[in-house]
Amino acid sequence: MADAFHQPKAVWAIAFAATVSFMGIGLVDPILPAISNELGASHTQAMLLFTSYLFITAIAMFFTSWIGSRLGTRTTLLIGLALIVVFAGLAAAGTSVDEIIGLRGGWGLGNALFISTALAAIVGAAAGTSRGAIMLYETALGIGMAFGPLLGGVLGSWTWRAPFAGTAILMACGFIAIVTMLNKPAEKPARISPWAAIRGLSNPALRTLALTAVFYNFAFFAMLAYSPFPLEAAAAAGGGELGSMGIGSVFFGWGVGLAITSVFGAPLLTRAFGLVRTLVITLIGLAVVMALLAVFHTSLVGMIVLIVIGGLLQGIMNTALTETVMEATDLPRSVASSAYSGVRFFGGAVSSAVAGPIAAALGAAAPYLFAVIALLLSIAMLGIGHKHLSRVTRPHLSAEAEAEAIAEGDEI
Incomplete structure (x- = not known):
């Protein structure tokens, strides 16, 4: 772990x-x-701030491996x-929700x-072996x-515009840091077809x-x-009133739970039970949490407890599912990650x-009940396609390779 914190300025x-x-x-x-x-x-219009962001992200993910191979990692x-x-800066100055929805795209x-x-850039700029840089990426x-x-709650308690403006300022600092600290690599990356990720979905x-x-x-x-x-x-x-800070x-409790189990809890469970079994158990647990959210959606304490528990389970699920994707095929990891992330x-x-x-x-309870149905369908997909997952039994990667597999899937 100490190796993770002894890196060049470019990695930081x-x-x-x-x-x-x-x-x-x-x-x-x-x-x-x-x-x-x-x-x-x-409420529907406000939630479209996530929809436009995720929809454009999904489409772009199919082609990021190709774009990176053409332009290079730094560019x-x-x-x-x-x-x-x-776009974050423009969103901070937005005057209508429709305008901000478009900017979020x-x-x-x-x-x-x-x-x-980001992962390829960190590994490429790392000193010594890649393990420390990968763990630093996981920490980030x-x-x-x-x-x-x-951060959204703290800034949002002042004005809803502040989180957007804060992101723009922080990312501008990141842009300047990378321009000044990350050198352009001497070797050009291997070319990848623009349709590689889409074709990858033909793999059962x-x-x-x-x-x-x-x-x-x-x-x-x-x-x-x-x-x-x-x-x-x-x-x-x-x-009472929660406000932006309360939410x-x-x-924050949800995110802490997700971070802890994704890095530490999931590897322990997958080694004990295997990847596919861990996925099924976790999906069942999440379905129970969602059903309870539907029942207790009028209880503030009940919702808070269930959301934090949900974060713990989602951290396990994110890591185990990404690792399964990386283990289940012989496709290049960048292609498998792009296809999986896009879908x-x-x-x-x-x-x-x-x-x-x-x-x-x-x-108000209905979205959680639909989420229960979605999770049951997720379990059904694993059951129907289980015969195609013969490569996946128990994790057999080294700790370094496991961390790399997790990070390549973007773990969201």
Whole structure:
């Protein structure tokens, strides 16, 4: 572990930018009710801030391995960072929710380009073996996922514009750091076909796991993107008010749980039970949590406890599913990761788009019940395609290779 913290300045520059980039995923969560109230937007419109971001990210992920092979790692990183700075800054100055929804799409494109190449950049700039750099990347991921909602809550308690502006400023600092500290590599990357990731889905094992991930991510974002609204309603029913800071604190607990189990808990479970069995057990646990959220959505304490438990389970699921993807095929890891990430982000985009209308039509508990159905479908996908996962028995990678597999899947 000590090797992770003895790295060149270039590695630290990328790690800093990666942390802020991962923060951007949950940053918007605490300010959704505020945006809804101040801009006169419905819950459905506010949640489209996630939909546009995830939809564009999903499309871009299919082509990031090709773009990186054409432009090079450093250039791809800088383009991604520049796009985030521009679109996050413009979102901070937005005057309507529709305008911000469109700008979040551009932000998603930048995030896809940056995240997909950050690991390769860190490993390429690392001193000595890659293990320390990979673990530093994992640390950045965990910190970003945990502190994103908290930062959004702190800044959002002042104004909903502040989290967007804060992201733009921090990413601009990351851009400057990479420009000044990361040298352009002497060797050009190997060329990859623009259709490599899409063709990769013809592999039955990858297709099985991608479909599993679509339904799982529907449930993941039902919790992340929809829950701020019933949380706020439950607090109001009890005579209180959570506000951006309160919601951010709840999802900080969620993010800490996710970070801990993704890095430490999941490897222990997968070694004990195997990858596929761990996936099934965790999906069942998440289905129970979602069902309980449907029952206790009017209880503030109940929701907070269940959201944190959900984060613990989702950390296990993210790591185990990504590792299974990397183990299940003989495709190049960059291609498998692009295909898998592209498909699964569509699940999140659909969830964010339909949760609001479902709640409006069928009641506040309905999105969680639909999430239960999605998780059961995810289990069904594993059952139907189990015969294609013969390569996956028990993890047999080294600790370094396991960490690399986790990171290449972007673990979201």
